[in-house]
Amino acid sequence: MLELIAVKGIYILMVFAAAAAFASSLLPNLFHGALALAAVLLAVAGLYLSLGAEFLAMVQILVYVGAVMTLVIYAVMLTGRLEETVTPSGRIQRAAAGVSCAIFFVLVCGVLLSTNWPAAPGGNPLPSVKDLGIDLMKRHVFPFEVLGILLFAVLIGALAAARREKS
Amino acid sequence: MTPVPESHYLIFSLILFSAGIFGALTRRNALGVLIALELMLNAVALNFVIFSRTAPEGSASGQVSAFFIIALAAAGAAAGLAIVLAVYRSRKSIQTDDTNLLKW
C-alpha cells in the first residue's frame, strides 16, 4: 500500500516537472523562467531519489540549484534593466517551433513504446555512495581528472570574458 | 526499486527534452536559450540514471556518467554566461536577433 502512495507521488512529481519545464520556456518574464527551471531541477532531483541515486540527487541540488541557477539569475539581473525583463517572442515562430517539437516527440515516442526494454532484473543492490566513489576512482579516473582540468580552464576563461576592462 | 515501469520515466525525460528544444527555439533572449539548454542536459542525465537500474549488479557507471553530465553542464553554463555578459557589455542587448555578426 505504501508503494502505491509512493508511485502516486512520483507521477505527481513528473506532471509538476513537465508543467514547470513548459512554463520555463513560455513565461514572458525571464526571472520567472529561471525560477521555473529551478523547480524542474528540484523535481528531477526528486526523481533521482525515487530511482535510488541519493548521491546524485544531492549533487544535482548542490551544483545546479545552488550554483548554476545563481549564475543564471545574476546574468538575468545584470542584463535586464531593473524594471523590465519581459522579452516578447513572435507568434509564427512559436507555432512553428511547437509543431516541430510535437512531431519530434511523437516520432521518438513511437520508437520508445515499440522496443521492449530488458526487464529490470530487480532486487540487485543499488550502487551505494561507496561503490560510486570506488567506481569513480577506479574505472573512470581518467575522465574525472580531465573534468577537473576542464572546470579549471572554464573558471579562468569565464573570468577573462566577463571581467570589466580595467579602464 | 519502485515498480514504476521504465517507459514512463523515459516518456517523462522525453517531455523534458522536447520542452528544452521548444524553449531554445522560441526564446529571443540568449539567456533563455541557455536556460533551455540546461533543461535538455538535465533530461539526458535523467536517462542515464534510468538505465543504470538495469545495469549488471554493482556497476555504477550509469550514475557516474550522469555525474559527469551535471559537472559539464555547470562548466557549460559558466562559459555561456560569461560570453553572454561580454556580448551584453558591448552590444547593450542580448536579443538573439541582434548578435548576427561573428565580428563586430
Added chain:
Amino acid sequence: MIFGAGILKGMLVTLRSFVNSYFKKPDQGGLFTVEYPEKRLVAKERFRNFPFLVYDEKPEDPRCVACDICAKECPPKCITIVRDADAEGRPLKKPALFDIDLSVCMNCGICEEACPFDAIFMDHEFEIAGTERHQSLLYHKEDLLKSNGYFRQIRPSDAALIDARRKEAEDKKKAALKPAAPPEKKE
C-alpha cells in the same frame, strides 16, 4: 600579532561583564537597572520639573502678589496672570487668574529665580499625563497651588533656608512696627 588577538581581548571584556552581571553588586559592574514602576529612584533635591505656587495656610491666599515679574522673565512666555480686584475695582495683591501652559514650559527654573516673593518653585512630580494636548495641559491657579508643607517635604534644605529668611524678614518687619507702637504707650 595574528588577526584574532584584538578580537579575543574584546570578547573577554564582554564575557567578564556577562559573568559580572550575575555575581557582582550594582556599582562594581553588576546590574544596576531600577525597574521603574515597582522600585523608584528618589528625586534629587534640586530636580526641577513644572513650577507650582506656594501658599502658607489657606489655598485662598497664596504668597504670589501678581507682580507679573515671572511672566515677563519667562523665556517661552508660558505664564499668564490677571490681577484680582475687590468690589470697587481697586486692584488687590492677589492673582485672580494664574495659568501656566505646561506644553510650552521647558522647566528652566528662571521664574523661581526671578520671583522676589518666594511664591513659585519647581516641582518634583513628573508623572503628568493629559488626555488631550491643549486644555488638559493648561494648568490654572487651583491645579498649581500646593502647601508650604509639601514644599518643605520635597526640598527640605531649600525650604528651610527660605522659611528662615522669611521668618527673619517677618521679625524685622514686626520689630520695625513695634518701636513705633511702644513710644505711644510711654507718653
Added chain:
Amino acid sequence: METLFIQIKTLLVNAAALVLPPWGVTLSSMIISALAILGLGPLIMMYLTLMERKVLARMQNRIGPNRAGPWGLLQPLADGIKMLTKEDIRPSAADPLLYFLAPILIAVPALMVFAVIPFGKGMTAADLNVGVLYFVALSSTTTLVIFMASWGSRNKYSVLGGMRSVSQMISYEVTLVISVVPILMAAGSLSTQTIVESQSGRWYAATPWGLLSCMIFFICGLAECNRSPFDLPEAESEIVAGYHTEYSGMRFALFYMAEFMNVFSICALTVTLFLGGWQGPLLPSWLWFLIKTYLLIFIVFWFRGTLPRLRADHLMGLAWKFLLPLAVMNIPAAAMSHFLSEPFSTAVPLAILMVSVAVLSFFNKGYAAEKRVYHFTD
C-alpha cells in the same frame, strides 16, 4: 532516561498499530518523527530569540525581557502574537509571485535540514547515508530564495541587500564544503550517524587539522546565515534591513524563523561533525547534544554582542584569500595524519598548517591592523 524519546515514539507507534493496517504503521512512524521536527523547529526558534535577548542584555548590564511571564519566558509568545496581528503591508510594485513565495521557500530548507541532525543515539529523523551532502545542498538553495525576496520587493535597499548577501553566501559556501572534507575522510562516510559513532574514541576537534576545520566550518556557517560579524545584508546602519525590508507581519516572522533555525542547525552540525555529537560520559545522549549545541549558540550571540561588522570587500577577501586556501591546505594535512606512521602523523600536519597560515597571513598583510603612535603638543 537515555532512550526517553525513543520509548515515547515506540509507545505512539504501538498505539497506532492497534488501529491502522501494517502499512499505516510505517507511515505513522514517519509522520510522528516529521511532526516532532515540525514542532521542535519553531519551538527552538522562539526560545532562541529569548535567549539571544537575554544573553545580549546581560553582556550589556541590562536585565533583558522579564515582563512577559516569569523571567520573560512568555516573551516569544508575545512576539509571535505581535507578528501575527501586525498588518501585512505589501508594496504595490512588488512582483506577486516572488514576493509571496520567498518567505515560504526560505523556511522550508531551514526546517528540512533538521531531518539529518542526530539529536541523540538512534534519534536521527532520517538517517540518509548522504547526510552531510544533504545539509550542504539545502543550505545552498537559500541563495536562490534571497534573490527572489530582494528582486520581488522592487526596492532599492532590498536589491542592494540581496546582491550583498548572495555574493557573501556563495563565497562562504565553497569554503564550508571544503572544510568538511577532512572529516569525511576521517569518518569514511557521509551519514551523520556514523560520523558521530566514529568520534567515540577522540573528537575530531581534538586533532590539529580537525580543530582548524572546525573553526573554518563555524565561521563559514556564521557567514552563511548572515550572523554577527558578517551580518552585512541586514546592516541596519547602512541599508535599512537588506532583503527583508519590505516584509512585515507573518512574512517577516518566517524570515526571522529561518535565520534562527539556520543558526541552530549550523551549531548542531558543528557539534555533530567536530565535537562528538551526542558522545558524552554519563548524561543521556540527547542532553549532551543540547548542552554542546547551546554552548555554541552562546558563542554566536557572544560574537553578535562584541564584534563590529565587516565591510563587503573585507568579507570577500577573508573568504577567498584566507579561509579557502587554508581549508584546501587542511585536506593534505588531514591525509598526512592518517597515512603516516606515529611520530610523523602529528608533526607533519602541524608543519603544513603552520606554513600555510604563515604564508597566507604574509599575503594578507594589508588586512592587519597597523599600530599608531600619537604625540602630544601643548
Added chain:
Amino acid sequence: MKNKTDTPLTEDFDTQTLQINVGPQHPATHGVFRMDLTLDGETVVRLKPVMGYLHRNHEQIAENMTYAASMPYTDRLDYFNSMSNNFGYALAVEKLAGIEVPERADYIRVILAELTRIVNHISVIGFLLNDLGAFFTPLTYAFREREKILDLFEEIAGSRMMCNYFRFGGVKRDLPPGLLERIRTMMDVFPRFLDEFEALLTDNDILCLRCQNVGVLGRELALNAGLSGPMLRASGLGYDIRKVDRYSIYGRFDFKVPVGSKGDVYDRYYVRVLEMRESLKILDQALRQIPSSGDIISRKAAPFLKAPRNFKPPVGEAYGRVESPKGELGFYVVSDGSPQPWRYHVRAPSLINLTVLEDLCIGHKLADAMVILGSIDIVLGEVDH
C-alpha cells in the same frame, strides 16, 4: 538591423548609478539629517548633505529676549554637552559687559566643562561603534558611565541634560555639600572603565580594518575648511582653544593636547580617547586646587540674578569662544544698550565640521560613508540651531 561597428569592443557596462537618499529618518544619521547619495555599485559618487530639519530659529528668538532668558536655549544647541554651551555664552556676555568671575565659580565651571567633555566623547565612541555594527554593547557601556555623570549634573543644576546652570559672572547656585567627594570617587573609578573600553575596542582587528585609512582628512583641507576640535587634531594640527586663549582659568592646569598622524576615522576615535585621559588630569588638578569657600557669582552681576530685565550691557560687541567637545563653539553678541541683544550669532562647530563630509566620502563604500559621518560627531541641534 543596427549593428554598431564603431563602439569599442569592451567598454564599460552602462551601469545605472543608484540614487538613494539616506533620509532624515534613518538609524545611522545622528538626528534628522539627510544625505542625498549617488552610488555606483557600492562606491559613493556624489553626496549632498541636506540639513535644516531641526532649525528652531535660535538666533532670531535670542534677539527678542533678555540676555539671561536665552541661557536655557543654549542648552538645546548641542544637547549632549549643555554645560559647555552655557560656558561659551556666559563668557561672551561677560566679555561684553566686563564682568569678572570669582575664583570658586571659575573652578566649578572648568570642572563641569571637563565632565561634559568626557560624557560627549564616550557617547560619540559608543555611537561610532553602533554605526560599525557592534550591536549596542559599547554604547551601553558608555551610557552606563554617562549616567553616573548626569546624576551629578542633576544634583548640581536640577536637570540631567538641560542644565541652565551658568549665569553671567558665575554660576546659579553653589555645589551641594559633599559633591566634590562624589566627583573624586567617580574620577578614581573612571580610568579603570576607560582601560576596559580600550581593551574592547582599540586593537579590535575588525575595528582597525573598518576605520584605518578610511575618510582620510588632509591637513590643508582641514585648515582651509575651518574645522576645529578632535577632527582637526586628528589630522595633525594641535590647535586647542583651551591652550590658545587660556580662557577662564585653563592657564593654571598643565595638560597635553593629543594629536593624530593620518587623520582617518581611527585617529579621530583614538584622539578622543586620549582627550578623555587629559580631561581626567585637568579634573584631578581642579579638584585639588578649588577654594573651599568664596562667593560663586561676582558682586557686580549678583543683583541681575533677581532682575534679569535691568541687565543692560554697554553698547559694543564681543565674541566669546570655548573648546567644546565638538570644536570651537563661539558666541558673537552685539549690544545696543537695551536689555535685548541687537545681534546674536552662534558659531556651531558641528555645522562647519560637516562641510567636509562630501570630500571625505567620495570614493568610499556606502558602509564607510556612515562610519565617516559617525566619526565627525555632529549633533543636529547644533548644526541647524
